[in-house]
Amino acid sequence: MAIRDWPEGERPREKLLTLGAAALSDAELLAIFLRVGVKGRSAVDLARDLLSSFGGLRQLLEADRQRFCAEHGLGEAKFVQLQATLELSRRHLGSLLERDAALTSPTLVRRFLSAQLRHLDHEAFAALFLDTQHRVIRFEILSEGTLDSASVYPREVARRALARNAGAVIFAHNHPSGVAEPSDADRRITERLREALALFDIRVLDHFVIGDGEVISFAERGWL
Structure with missing residues (x-):
């Protein structure tokens, strides 16, 4: 029927x-x-x-x-339509986040970061740069590939943060395996970044690890 x-x-x-x-x-x-x-x-x-x-x-x-x-x-017409719809959704989340202080919208931050990274078939490390009032300045992918001590350079991250005049930053990366549990390498690079940025009075507020339906917060674990 x-x-x-x-x-x-x-x-x-x-x-x-x-x-x-x-x-x-x-x-x-x-x-x-x-x-x-x-x-x-x-x-x-x-x-x-x-x-x-x-x-x-x-x-x-x-x-x-x-x-x-x-x-x-x-078919291709539907594929194009779907990709446009998904991108509109991601941009909508970004525009909502830009209106509010990031720390007053933790759920929205999770949704935004998950929408940006969860669908990727490779690992990507990103930063949400914030001003001193914790309002969003810019979201950037900093590195793509396997996350280890050689793929994310604290000096380069600090340079980008200073160029954005950031007062704080939230890091995020995805685990294409779907398992969100942070690795020892995740914790080591986060600590190195925190120490490097502290030299410039830039706070690392959180680091989210995005898995399949789960997002783990370093701050909630007491690691920051």
Whole structure:
């Protein structure tokens, strides 16, 4: 049965307008994005099939171009549309964070950093530079590749912080393995960075390690 023949209260678009987006299932939200189904399958049916094929919503959203476009009912136009939507979401989080002091929005900081780093298939080390009032100045990827003592240089990080006139910084990096538990190398480089930046009166407020659905805070662990 086509969605237009469903009871009005069960149609994804009408349901969203009445109850809000949070009331919809993953399949219903994806169906709105898809707009149409394929022969013999409604958009909701197709959405359910895709979620099953990819193994879940996150895997679908983070699929590369080749994998995404290979699925029946998708293609390059949908891939481009999805990438634009995801980037808009990341920029929206960034704009929200810029309005508030970072320390008064810890949940938003986590969401922003996770949105920036979690989808990467390689390890990346980043910094959120803040002014003395802990308002966001800039987010930057500082290094990409395996995190160890040779990949993140305290002198270079200090140079960038001074160039941004930062009074504080929050570090973050992802673990592509999905396991967020910090390693000994993570703790060592964080301490080296903290000591280097302290010479310039720049505080390291936190270091977040981003895994698959989990974000670990050094500050909450009492390591900073």
